Amino acid sequence: MIKKSSLERIIGDDLAELWNALTPDEKRIIAENFHYERYKKNQIIYAESETPENLYCLLEGKVKLFKSGIGDRVQILRLYRPVQYFGYRAYFAREPYVSSAAAFEPSVLGIIPMKIVEEIIRKNNNLALFFIHELSRNLGGADTKIINLTQKHIRGRLAEALLLLADNYGYEGDGATLKIYMSREDLANLSNMTTSNAIRTLTSFVSEKLILVDGRRIRIVNEPQLRKISKFG
Amino acid sequence: MIKKSSLERIIGDDLAELWNALTPDEKRIIAENFHYERYKKNQIIYAESETPENLYCLLEGKVKLFKSGIGDRVQILRLYRPVQYFGYRAYFAREPYVSSAAAFEPSVLGIIPMKIVEEIIRKNNNLALFFIHELSRNLGGADTKIINLTQKHIRGRLAEALLLLADNYGYEGDGATLKIYMSREDLANLSNMTTSNAIRTLTSFVSEKLILVDGRRIRIVNEPQLRKISKFG
DNA sequence: GTAAATTTGTGTTATAAAACATATAAATCC
């Protein structure tokens, strides 16, 4: 179990964006109802069709939101990094989860019951506006994703995915190596293609000197060209 | 111009869900800043990349939200019926529109500046929760649409689209004819396929006695089987 | 009311991507 002082630091520092919207009294309520949990690599946080009950705040690690479709096919819908919130959409929609969440790597999550969050929203409009803003941006992203996944060819979709990873998780110290360690299968699930085609297309990108690959480490070498490929499908 | 009494009826009756969330004072503010506009068939209401300024409330007619992609391909993202609200997502996200809206048929829209709406949201949590709920349901729908459009085959996607039209706009008096008059091209844009393939697949469905077609009038004859086709791709 | 434009319908061809097959490499497990 984490120390109380450490907990307060996490709440104070890391929940920043949401935290700042709160009154002292509301902060106390959140602090009292807050706990955190560690998740192992690939551990499921919640699964499709379950009833949403908590707001999750990713404090450390990386999380994927994904949905199982036809056969064994899986689509990764969104990626989360510290400090981002998830798990609230289904609760607000008053429906079971339509997607699942899992840790990409060992992660630490802050957990707050949605009931508490909802009570505070009913009194605090800044918090309400925070969620309105988050949901609105997510919905715009989903609409754009629909076009990317349905209209672009394999090369465009994979280029898009690599740039998304760069935007989301950034680069290592060298300014080029993606700061995420991801299987080819996950990469395929992110870009709506089979694992074979993700591997094959990655190989093409290497031979075209757009990227460099060392196992799961991917270095972006020619980002402008990758953007061009992403843009024109 | 519409008569004042008529305007009040429209506001009072048709804006119901949103209207009920308001205090008398807020109702007055909305009424003072409300106007309505008629749109012709296929007329654009707003276009991608424009700056969002208004909340639109569809009072009469049908509206499609669509996004242009690669080449001339268009994807219909969402459909609206009276009384539904749209146009607010991009404003809340603080970004230009990522999609366009157009009338499917002659339509009447209620228009309220988002600035006014936002001011009221800052004071009225019920209104905030209304938008949180709407956005959350839309986002869940978009996530599900991603799976439908990327993983199902043509037949599954078209069956899905026909059922969506039934759910959204319902049936004529006969309880079977879709209450929407839509071109094959729109049907194709809704189900992510070429117009040729929409026509062809529609023909297959007719010969399988799942539907009956008379020009743009579509009768759903075997809904359970259509659901099966939609479900299994 | 007739000409022009658009939409619908259908056949044929081309192609992108999945499916399948199999080998090698790497990671995980007793």
Place this chain on the structure above:
DNA sequence: GGATTTATATGTTTTATAACACAAATTTAC
């Protein structure tokens, strides 16, 4: 630390769907 599972890699075949082509029907415009 050797065995077993899992992930990566690549070649081949199959298939779903787009692209193309054109005729007929319908709608729109003047």
